[in-house]
Amino acid sequence: xxxxxxxxxxxxxxxxxxxxxxxxxxxxxxxxxxxxxxxxxxxxxxxxxxxxxxxxxxxxxxxxxxxxxxxxxxxxxxxxxxxxxxxxxxxxxxxxxxxxxxxxxxxxxxxxxxxxxxxxxxxxxxxxxxxxxxxxxxxxxxxxxxxxxxxxxxxxxxxxxxxxxxxxxxxxxxxxxxxxxxxxxxxxxxxxxxxxxxxxxxxxxxxxxxxxxxxxxxxxxxxxxxxxxxxxxxxxxxxxxxxxxxxxxxxxxxxxxxxxxxxxxxxxxxxx
Amino acid sequence: xxxxxxxxxxxxxxxxxxxxxxxxxxxxxxxxxxxxxxxxxxxxxxxxxxxxxxxxxxxxxxxxxxxxxxxxxxxxxxxxxxxxxxxxxxxxxxxxxxxxxxxxxxxxxxxxxxxxxxxxxxxxxxxxxxxxxxxxxxxxxxxxxxxxxxxxxxxxxxxxxxxxxxxxxxxxxxxxxxxxxxxxxxxxxxxxxxxxxxxxxxxxxxxxxxxxxxxxxxxxxxxxxxxxxxxxxxxxxxxxxxxxxxxxxxxxxxxxxxxxxxxxxxxxxxxx
Numbered sequence: 129x130x131x132x133x134x135x136x137x138x139x140x141x142x143x144x145x146x147x148x149x150x151x152x153x154x155x156x157x158x159x160x161x162x163x164x165x166x167x168x169x170x171x172x173x174x175x176x177x178x179x180x181x182x183x184x185x186x187x188x189x190x191x192x193x194x195x196x197x198x199x200x201x202x203x204x205x206x207x208x209x210x211x212x213x214x215x216x217x218x219x220x221x222x223x224x225x226x227x228x229x230x231x232x233x234x235x236x237x238x239x240x241x242x243x244x245x246x247x248x249x250x251x252x253x254x255x256x257x258x259x260x261x262x263x264x265x266x267x268x269x270x271x272x273x274x275x276x277x278x279x280x281x282x283x284x285x286x287x288x289x290x291x292x293x294x295x296x297x298x299x300x301x302x303x304x305x306x307x308x309x310x311x312x313x314x315x316x317x318x319x320x321x322x323x324x325x326x327x328x329x330x331x332x333x334x335x336x337x338x339x340x341x342x343x344x345x346x347x348x349x350x351x352x353x354x355x356x357x358x359x360x361x362x363x364x365x366x367x368x369x370x371x372x373x374x375x376x377x378x379x380x381x382x383x384x385x386x387x388x389x390x391x392x393x394x395x396x397x398x399x400x
Numbered sequence: 401x402x403x404x405x406x407x408x409x410x411x412x413x414x415x416x417x418x419x420x421x422x423x424x425x426x427x428x429x430x431x432x433x434x435x436x437x438x439x440x441x442x443x444x445x446x447x448x449x450x451x452x453x454x455x456x457x458x459x460x461x462x463x464x465x466x467x468x469x470x471x472x473x474x475x476x477x478x479x480x481x482x483x484x485x486x487x488x489x490x491x492x493x494x495x496x497x498x499x500x501x502x503x504x505x506x507x508x509x510x511x512x513x514x515x516x517x518x519x520x521x522x523x524x525x526x527x528x529x530x531x532x533x534x535x536x537x538x539x540x541x542x543x544x545x546x547x548x549x550x551x552x553x554x555x556x557x558x559x560x561x562x563x564x565x566x567x568x569x570x571x572x573x574x575x576x577x578x579x580x581x582x583x584x585x586x587x588x589x590x591x592x593x594x595x596x597x598x599x600x601x602x603x604x605x606x607x608x609x610x611x612x613x614x615x616x617x618x619x620x621x622x623x624x625x626x627x628x629x630x631x632x633x634x635x636x637x638x639x640x641x642x643x644x645x646x647x648x649x650x651x652x653x654x655x656x657x658x659x660x661x662x663x664x665x666x667x668x669x670x671x672x
Contacts, residue, residue, distance in 0.1 A: 151502070191498055191505035197513055199471055225522055226463055226495050227549040227615075230423070233463035241469055250497055252524040253547050254554030272524060277499035279526030282572065286560040293555070293565075300554065343499075 130310065131245045131268035132334060134217045139184045139360055145398075146390050147219065148179050148383075149338070149367025150205060151189040154196060156372045158379060168193070168201040171379075173208055175371050178380040180213050182391040187336075187365055190222040206242050219336065219363075220244035223272060225253050232260040239267055246270055248314060248336070251297050258305055265308045271301045273326060276316025276339030294322065295329060302330045312336055315354070317345025317364065324353040327361075334361045340390070341369025347390065351397040359399055366390060402582065403517040403540035404606060406489045411456045411632055417670075418662050419491065420451050420655075421610070421639025422477060423461040426468060428644045430651060440465070440473040443651075445480055447643050450652040452485050454663040459608075459637055462494040478514050491608065491635075492516035495544060497525050504532040511539055518542055520586060520608070523569050530577055537580045543573045545598060548588025548611030566594065567601060574602045584608055587626070589617020589636065596625040599633075606633050612662070613641025619662065623669040631671055638662060 129137075139145055150172050154162070157171050164170045176186060186209050193202040206218050220242055224234040231253075238247035238261075246268025249261055261269040274284055274294040284294045291299075301311050313330065315323050317339035326335070335354055339345040347364060354362045370390070374382035401409075411417055422444050426434070429443050436442045448458060458481050465474040478490050492514055496506040503525075510519035510533075518540025521533050533541040546556055546566040556566045563571075566587075573583050585602065587595050589611035598607070607626055611617040619636060626634045642662070646654035 189498075189502060189505075191496070191502045191509065195505040195508035195513060197471065197475075199469065203469075223498050223522075224463070224495075225497075226461075227547060230461060230463045233461075233467040236467035237463065241467060250495075250522050250524050252522050252544060252555060253549060254551030254556070256549050256551035275499060275525050277525060277528050279528035282526030283524060283560075283565070283569065284526070286565075286568065288555075288558040288560060288565075293558075293560075296558065297555065 130266045131217055132310065134245060135184060135334070136360055138215050138217065141215065142181065142184060143395065144182055144184050144391055145362050145364050145394055146183050146387065147185040147187050147363045147365040148175065148183050148370050148387060149187045149189060149221070149365050150175065150371065151192045151367045152371060153192070156375045158375060158377050160377055166201050166204065168198045169204040172205040174380040175383050176209060176213070178384040179370065179387040180216065182387040183216060185217050185219055185363055187219040187221050189367065190220060203242060206244060210243065217245035219246045219248070219268070219270065221248050223248050223250050225250035225257050227253065228256045228260060231257045235260040235264060239264055246312070248272065251301065255305060262305055262308055262310060265310060267310060268312055269310055270312040270314055270336050271297065273298050273313040274315050274319055274322045276318045276343050276345065280316065295325065298326050298330055302333055314338065317350045318343055320349040320353045323350065327354060331356065334363065336363045336365060338365040340364060340366040347393045348397045351394065355399065364394065402538045403489055404582065406487070406517060407456060407606070408632055410487050410489065413487065414453065414456060415667065416454055416456050416663055417634050417636050417666055418455050418659065419457040419459050419635045419637040420447065420455050420642055420659060421459045421461060421493070421637050422447065422643065423464045423639045424643060425464070428647045430647060430649050432649055438473050438476065440470045441476040444477040446652040447655050448481060448485070450656040451642065451659040452488060454659040455488060457489050457491055457635055459491040459493050461639065462492060475514060478516060482515065489517035491518045491540070491542065493520050495520050495522050497522035497529050499525065500528045500532060503529045507532040507536060511536055518584070520544065523573065527577060534577055534580055534582060537582060539582060540584055541582055542584040542586055542608050543569065545570050545585040546587050546591055546594045548590045548615055548617065552588065567597065570598050570602050574605055586610065589622045590615055592621040592625045595622065599626060603628065606635065608635045608637060610637040612636060612638040619665045620669045623666065627671065636666065
């Protein structure tokens with residue numbers, strides 16, 4: 129089963145396109161959890177257990193683990209999802225990229241070591257930097273297209289041959305890089321009109337859409353502009369607004385409330 | 401002392417611009433080393449001890465450690481250089497990039513956890529993704545400009561307002577991003593005419609130039625096209641051709657021979 133098959137099966141079954149980002153900040157984790165062994169894993173486990181009914185995917189952010197040397201807890205987190213919720217795919221948000229032989233190492237990191245089902249990849253180095261990822265047929269390769277941050281305009285909005293860079297990236301990725309049908313795009317929820325524009329030139333590609341909550345994106349605008357004709361094709365991701373909804377012992381319960389509320393908003397705006 | 405001060409002090413004192421990349425492939429490390437505890441560290445330690453007279457910097461490549469869960473050995477490697485050869489700065493080649501709050505975590509990873517003196521950064525996400533790195537005045541931030549791989553032409557050579565993307569990146573980085581004077585560029589040895597072009601628009605910036613040896617770049621062309629007027633301003637990096645010159649027990653000795661030979665070639669072509 130490929131990543132996209134697993135994802136869509138889950139999306140249909142659980143009727144959700146919500147993805148919970150696992151980007152835990154140590155200083156926001158309650159003391160009762162920090163006192164345990166492997167506190168980052170224990171925190172994630174509680175979030176996963178409480179929010180799983182509402183999600184189509186979990187997305188740990190590699191930087192939050194790398195900054196504090198918590199690689200083992202990242203491994204444990206992904207394994208936990210595979211063991212306990214085998215229908216829910218895991219996206220490793222790592223935004224890796226390098227020349228071919230080194231990109232091969234990053235593909236090993238994401239897929240063999242961490243056992244992620246998909247990984248985010250930066251396109252700046254071109255095809256030979258992406259190929260070690262896309263060669264893994266069963267995995268998802270999520271190319272940064274139009275990112276959610278304000279400075280994404282610095283280069284992504286510049287024009288190449290009359291087209292914005294993010295469109296040039298999308299066009300190349302969907303034609304030349306998609307030989308295994310496992311390409312997805314990152315398109316920020318903060319740019320709904322660009323989302324619509326990219327949907328037009330990539331009608332069948334699935335988009336990972338971050339930037340809800342803390343960053344200000346709207347579920348309704350994302351659903352209106354991003355859904356495919358078949359009513360699928362998007363993954364709406366939220367991290368901090370869910371996992372750190374409370375910094376007290378009720379964090380898992382509060383995370384569940386926010387995830388449920390996001391799920392309801394998704395349902396109300398879903399034409400599926 | 402900033403990264404650039406440390407680097408130039410070392411370059412002048414040791415009369416070298418050579419950087420040895422520490423990208424160890426487990427299958428090329430001799431059995432006698434693999435049998436030890438922390439074999440990746442032991443391998444690096446032997447390479448560092450044998451090649452240090454010829455280098456201005458060591459550059460571990462994060463992917464090679466991430467792929468096999470050798471983060472602790474990466475920490476040990478960098479600490480070993482700091483302890484034993486405190487005049488030699490360490491560049492972490494990680495090509496990280498993400499939206500601001502996440503980029504802050506990657507800056508922590510490179511500078512606080514691994515204690516690197518400089519890190520490579522991908523510019524695709526724009527200024528707010530770079531600022532958490534450049535805010536660290538004493539650290540070097542090495543922006544991918546024109547990378548050494550063949551597919552770098554996919555986007556980096558496309559034209560924005562009549563200029564190639566790599567020139568647009570260089571111009572923005574050298575003006576808007578260099579408020580702390582700690583920006584450097586990656587420019588591949590495989591593209592000497594682009595190296596000359598970038599030198600013209602960034603006469604004072606230091607370039608990290610990978611792509612020698614296995615990738616086919618030439619020391620003479622790099623020196624001719626890349627040096628600043630003051631005879632400095634480049635770091636020529638070689639990895640596999642040095643560290644895996646032999647896969648037998650004489651690997652450290654052979655690495656020294658190749659490094660010395662590179663150093664001689666650099667000296668012969670140096671107008672300093």
